[in-house]
Amino acid sequence: MGDSHTTRSVLQRCHDLGFALAGVAPVRATRYERELRDWLAAGSHGEMQYLAEHLRERLDPRRIVPGARSILCVADRYHDGGPEPEQSPGQRPRGRVARYARGDDYHQVIKKRLHRLADELAGEFPGEIFRACVDTAPVLEREVAQRAGLGAVGKHTLLIEPGVGSWLLLGELITTLELAPSEPSGEDPCGSCTRCIDACPTGAIAPWTVDATRCISYLTIEHRSVIAPDFHEAIGDWIFGCDVCQDVCPHNQPTERAAGAPVHPAYAPRREGFDLLEVLGWDEQGRRDAFVRSAMKRAKLAMMKRNAIIVAGNVLAGRDEPALRQRIEAIAVDADEDELVRRTAQSVLKNSSGTVDGA
Template sequence: MSNYSSESPDYQKLADDIRLWARHLGFQHVGITEARIPERDKKQFQQWLDQGLHGDLAYMERYKELRCHPEKLHEGVIRVISARMDYLPAETETIKILNEPEKAYVSRYALGRDYHKLIRKRLTQLGKKIEAVAPNHGYRAFVDSAPVMERPLAQQAGLGWMGKHSLIINRKAGSFFFLGELFTNLPLPTDEPYEKNHCGRCTACMDICPTQAIVEPYKVDTRKCISYLTIENSGPIPEELRSKMGNRIFGCDDCQLTCPWNRFARHTQETDFQPRHHLDNSDLADLFLWTEEEFLERTAGSPIRRAGFECWLRNLAVGLGNAPTTDKVMSALHQRQNYPSELVKEHVAWALKQHHPNAQD
């Protein structure tokens, strides 16, 4: 194995090795870029904040300096290795579930185990492989766990372009993938930024968004986004948006499902990303009647855990309010009618009213 700490290290050879090692670790694509955010992306981010489109995500404003200056996140960093890992499970009846209002729709990324630990572990393994041949290598892995503007970095590293839904799209793989970053102090050769944009005049993602959260190309109003409302938001879901959520109880994939480029989306080979506990085909009513113990047991190691049981019930109550009026749906709602949480109780009351709009409060 070569030693890259010599006086004339072959960093191009090391970059090629990094790509090979990354593939062996389960990444489908890696690119290398300078540890800086382009001025256009900083400006767009500031405009998004100024317009209040980040909603209650105060940390976006609080850590904006770090987001805009990745060199402040890790001492001595000069390069970012941006990595892509596909997550779309095979044989999940995505569209069918959205068209069955008694079923619960969970975003495809959340059907299996939490991606944070898996990808961070793989990136750390990649860092150690580099360290074995470049002893002066300093590195730090990030997976949606620090104020990193991962999408501009991924575009700069050549992984794809920013779609109108604000996600990175790859011509050969669509957008159903996770991103992770390895910060390093090695002067590796960089990849060409992906400057082309292949969205053209297409507005499919904007047109299909249930709550019209994509307010203009490349700009999402977090306050309307179903992913935010069902995951990040810990309070009531705005009443005017509830009927638009349908059966989406944790996240939303509509903007990706309609994107023409996702006909090239690759199915994941990772067993950890395969659906667990039948969450790809469960009835809303069945999930609504889970006890808190069942919730904690069945969401162990799952992204769903971050929503918490109370918000899980809140989301399901909205889904049940949008479901057909059946004995099973009504029975489930009545069983939670006096649940000892004002948040849940209010959403159950709303759901019941959708089925019996003329009933007295």
């Protein structure tokens, strides 16, 4: 059993570093090997091949850090549950960005502080290993965070801390140092609720599993090729990511404790969305300038234009926006345009009964 004085001091340092939640999980293999293997076998990961790679490590963190004994789990809160800002009347059509990507890139924001902590601890405990992970390492982050007492996993598969909500981003230090484990969180924060399942625009959620190939977050951020026209309408105004399953969750409605868990200032939104015509006018440099310090860097230029055209198609289905229609018509016949972008423009115009030469 780890030294509880050391553990208390490490957890206090996490809070001093601005993490909203922190706890310790003992290292062990996943309880959900069968579910993970079935999910991959069903192809629910789509083009995210990296999820099938390093499966052995994902199933057991001791294969990431040999001799690991503890996982220090941290969470940043990135949004306080307040309402979306009003769109001003007459504003040009915009595509909406998921809240986690509106401020600084969480990978950098969390990793920077975890590295600082790891360096301090390595100085205090020579010979022990500390490996910082945020998102991209082969770790089942939500399952580990649940065991570290940071919250329970909801039917939409995201971690919810009752009283705080699910607007959380996770990181870990996997270490050979033995720390005292925290009390694990409960298993089911949902009871009979099915709001996220009912509200998901593409029907991607079944209890405790998400078919990524149907999820708007996957389609707009990870999927690099054409998005099937069947999904276009459901994508609505989401140009990058989707927050619907978290917006409807009762745990994310204003609560008394919400004020107690700080939102880290690095996530203060710089943008709620993008002007669609602006995105359709970007070149590589334009995209780079717009994505400075942003987690949105993941989406390539052609993917962003593809997403913007799909959102534009949904706008045009409801009202006339001549400049937007003309721009999409021009893209649809522009031989210099990326094929993904051109084909999406043709498909959107076909669905909104426009006529396209060469479509």
